Amino acid sequence: MDFGLTDRVAFVAGASSGLGRAAALELVQEGCRAAICSRDEDRITDAADFIRDEADVAADRVVPLVCDVTDEDAVTDAVAKTVDAFGGLHVLVTNAGGPPSAAATEVDLEDYREAVELNLMSTVSLCEAALPHLRTAATEDDHARIIMVTSVSAKRPIPTLALSNTARAGVQGYAKSLADDLGPDEITVNTVLPGYTRTARLEDLADDIQAETGQSYDEIEADWADQNALPRIGEPDEFAATVAFLASERAAYVTGVALPVDGGRSKHLL
Ligand SMILES: NC(=O)c1ccc[n+]([C@@H]2O[C@H](COP(=O)([O-])OP(=O)(O)OC[C@H]3O[C@@H](n4cnc5c(N)ncnc54)[C@H](OP(=O)(O)O)[C@@H]3O)[C@@H](O)[C@H]2O)c1
Structure with missing residues (x-):
């Protein structure tokens, strides 16, 4: 299947390791140019080198950026740098680390605030910064996608991950709302829910x-x-393949979906 991603521009957050890096690699292997970000300059530079090597692409097809996604100004700046480097933005993948493990009563208000900043508010600020460029991509190239990395804990909360359970539920609500709002612009919004992945x-x-x-x-x-x-x-590349499909031209009629990539851990009928 041709995903129609050749020369499309992707921004992948939280991409110095794990699922974010795997998603960025898959998108680059499918032909995207990609900006990737994390908080740590050495780690994100290494990730960019890794992706270029694995995908066997020229250096200028992967741009590493230092950006803490909880810092709204840094997010705006990173998205602007992406558009400066590549001339536009077609695919946004929102992602960050996960909050610490804890039961609901083991953590305090500040812990909840931090988790919401890390996983929910970062998603909102990434979308806000990217939206003008995604609208242009939808109009000019008929191709604009938002993919949010959440967790299976959004479907079936995990007792020891109360912070994650709480923040992810907010992301799912935001994604559904945004999918409705952006549908008339032909911008799709989907969430991908990893299960236990190495x-x-x-x-x-x-x-x-x-x-x-x-x-x-x-x-x-x-x-x-x-x-x-x-x-x-699960393996990160199995997760990444799903992200690439949702980013593709072929997924044009898929929006508002919460798609588990969890080896069948979610037992719900629908
Ligand atoms: N792996 C799983 O089994 C699994 C299952 C369910 C949900 N998830 C969720 O999926 C997401 C990705 O997980 P992962 O397994 O890929 O974790 P990971 O290997 O720890 O990677 C997290 C990435 O996010 C970056 N990051 C963390 N905080 C950031 C911030 N404030 N700003 C920018 N980048 C930030 C880290 O880079 P730097 O440290 O370089 O900043 C790193 O590249 C997490 O939210 C996790 O909770 C994972």
């Missing part, structure tokens, strides 16, 4: 469980895998 974040969560229960990493992984229809942990 990244640094998963190792951090395993460390927390190990500290609490004394289980080995293999036992923790087996417990996670057993919850899925496909009894294994």
